[in-house]
Amino acid sequence: MSKEIENQIRDLQRELAAIKKDQAVLRLQPCRGDLEIREKDGKFDELDRRAKAINETIRGMTRKRQLLNSESALRGSCDSPSRNNSP
Numbered sequence: 001m002s003k004e005i006e007n008q009i010r011d012l013q014r015e016l017a018a019i020k021k022d023q024a025v026l027r028l029q030p031c032r033g034d035l036e037i038r039e040k041d042g043k044f045d046e047l048d049r050r051a052k053a054i055n056e057t058i059r060g061m062t063r064k065r066q067l068l069n070s071e072s073a074l075r076g077s078c079d080s081p082s083r084n085n086s087p
Contacts (some may be wrong), residue, residue: 002072005065009058016054023047 026044031037 002065002068005061005068009065012054012058013063016051016058019047019051019054023051046071 020052023044026040026047029040
């Protein structure tokens with residue numbers, strides 16, 4: 001389960017990098033009027049919304065992965081016999 005989450009996080013990080021690249025390219029494109037400026041602003045807003053959603057998803061998945069890892073670590077320590085009880 002943890003590996004699946006890590007793979008999903010990695011895919012989302014790639015998508016986020018692609019969005020940032022698109023924003024950089026869009027930032028460099030010249031505008032020749034109000035219509036083009038509004039279109040460009042609309043594209044920026046859409047890219048910003050997608051980036052924000054991806055960041056929130058990554059954050060949630062990272063928390064989930066950390067929780068799974070801590071639960072498995074706790075289970076592992078509870079399952080192993082205690083060395084203090086050995087004669």
